[in-house]
Amino acid sequence: MEKFDIYLIGVGGQGIGLLSEALARAIDHADLEVQGVDTHGLAQRGGVVESYIRIGPSYSPLIKQGEADMVIALEINEALRGTNNYLRDGGTLLYAATEWQPLAVRIKEDRQDVSAALAAECKERNIHKVKADKIELEDPRMENVVLLAVLAREGLIPGLKKGHFSLALQDLMQGKVLEKNLEIFSKVF
């Protein structure tokens, strides 16, 4: 297949590592070429965490700025940041509407209507904006599975089917945790 680059972004603590690992494995199960890289270390402490996934022929695990075909964001401020830095005009943004205020907002140094800013940004740059379903989750990190299910349901990544995602989840978890995640996946899908 042609190249398809995905940039994932969230806040440290949201479990983006699992999301990107599951997505990369789903792509691998679909017999597509894949490589990627995650942030580790310092930034994970409540800062911005990012991950790159590249489908199809590619060399570097890193994506050039403004050239991602899709941005997946676990948080709305990060959805805007990912769109600012990595999404190409006309690309797709999938995001969870969760909001975790950055420090500057909480200490009253900055303020932004981030929903409005994101809507305007997407409109002007012709970005296909997909908001993940809002569901009650017992653990907020299960938002990751909601995003995977929306990806599968909307067919946002060419060549990726529901079965590939469940195989990926089976690679990464077992027992009750797997059951719960598959349950959420099916509910959203």
Next chain:
Amino acid sequence: MKKLGDVLLQPEPFSELLMGNHALVRAMLESGVRVVTSYPGSPTPEIGAAITSLPRDQNPLYFEFSVNEKVALEVAFGAAVNGHTSCVFFKSVGLNVASDSFVQLGLMDIPGGMVIVLGDDPGANSSQNEQDNRHFGRLSYIPIFEPKDPADAYNMFKEAVRVSREKHMPVVLRLTTNVCHAKQKIDFSGLAIEKPENEPKFSPENFGPYIPLTKSVFELKKIALERLKEFQKDMENSPFNEIINTGADRGIITAGLPFKSLLEVIPEIEEGVNILRLGVVHPLPENVIIKFLKEHGEVKILEELDDFIEQKIKALAYDHNLNTIIEGKVDLDDWIGEYTPDKVREVLEKNWPDLLPSKESKRTIHQAIPRPPQMCPGCGHRSGFYAIKKALAEDDISVADIGCHTLGYLPPYSLGQVLLSMGHSSGTASGLSLFNTSKKVVAFLGDSTMFHAGLPGIINSVFNQHNFTLIIMENDTTAMTGHQDNPGSGRNVRGETRKISIAPLLESLGVEKILEVDTYNQQKLTDYVNEALDFDGFSVVIAKHPCMLKFSREQRKKGRTLKKVRITGKCREIHACVSAFACPSFQLNQDGTVWVNDDLCIGDGSCIQTCPVQAIEIKK
């Protein structure tokens, strides 16, 4: 579920999507490594996590997180001179700590073979600098392999072990952050774990001398230089030197991850460029390079961080009377930052604007608000900084150290104004307290860092009677790098061990004033810091609370959660919780009201005491 430990121990060849750090462990197993040591530091700690994922009854590796990088290197060295193949791994700046012993390794005959895995950090993703450790290879006569990606790291590690065993010499495998953490489908060979020999082979008669003093220094140095020369000759034919020839006039010499970044940019260059990618960056394969230079009218050295190979290649061209135009770094920006595809494009554009026309920068209409890292909800350090700040005058001096508590330098706490390295704080604070009667000096130090390199500074403060307050931020773990145990944890990677308690240790060192308090007891901590500051001499406050990220993960595994807090009707919008204490769980509405984000709150309740009108309570 595919458990990492089981994946890594499969006897049959297989291919799997794995991170570079994890793939290295397979290479260790395949190449018969016996002893592995480390001190945790990004970008390498996942190597340790992969080793500890191996089922204990099937794990042929002895592994330890040592107390610091120098000790780790020495343990690995000791094992290797006894005939056991060893590997030590740590982060870029870890080599500074290990360097006193590292620089001797080149002189030593190491029959077991020893590989030093370095995680350099171009881009300073989680380090206090982006130092280029290739210089250390030259300083110490030790060769350096530099992989371009995880698969290459896996193969090069095995080659490094082979060479190291054959020549009894230490070999460095220099990784960079995005080689350590990149994930790639890798083809692995089969694995047959042989029953290892336990015969101690250490023999100064056969392999020594090992005491580099008097005339043996020169003999050993000569041997080191000869071995390096021999290695250099052998590597002229290494398959890790790759040439891509498209018949172009211009060439580029590069290495490591920048090679892959370059391949992303090449398609933009219509007339094409030939590439020589070096797998060994010290010593350089001179014949390969001279041939490449001769074949091109113009060659660019594309090199991340310093001009390490550029200088050497320019000297080579001079020695061989070559008239190839060699282009290296153009300006200071070329020395700074990771060579991502974007950066490589910028760098090349400066040399060859005719080949790469400048690109229009992408337009962004609404910029997102920055999000610096911060301490986790419930973090004991937050409670600590909040309370300590109350005891300090505006212009008192605070010295930061390395660990999660470094983040105290950020607003709203702004504690920690100067930082050099692991454990520097006592020494720097001692100097700041000289000829200084008007400003109090406070130094911070983490527990793991205290055991790592902090003790000499503490002992010096006693010995030379310095006058400042050291605050030890004890959280029972090495938190920033992923919760590795330290000598104060009472555990190591194998299980329980004797816990070294900090207060009795400091007492036995002769520290006269030691106060100890849990940071959640904020009033008492403020009082203690005041008391310590009033003490004439060296005083220590142990401000402790277990890492709450580790605690809440453990609770979650057991299926337990604590009840979260909520804001009650008593709230007067004073905003101490959200703006001064600044736990991320508190969110501020535009109308000034505050709410608690249940996704973030862990129910620790350390915030309750910060509200002047008692408007925070644990939910019923």
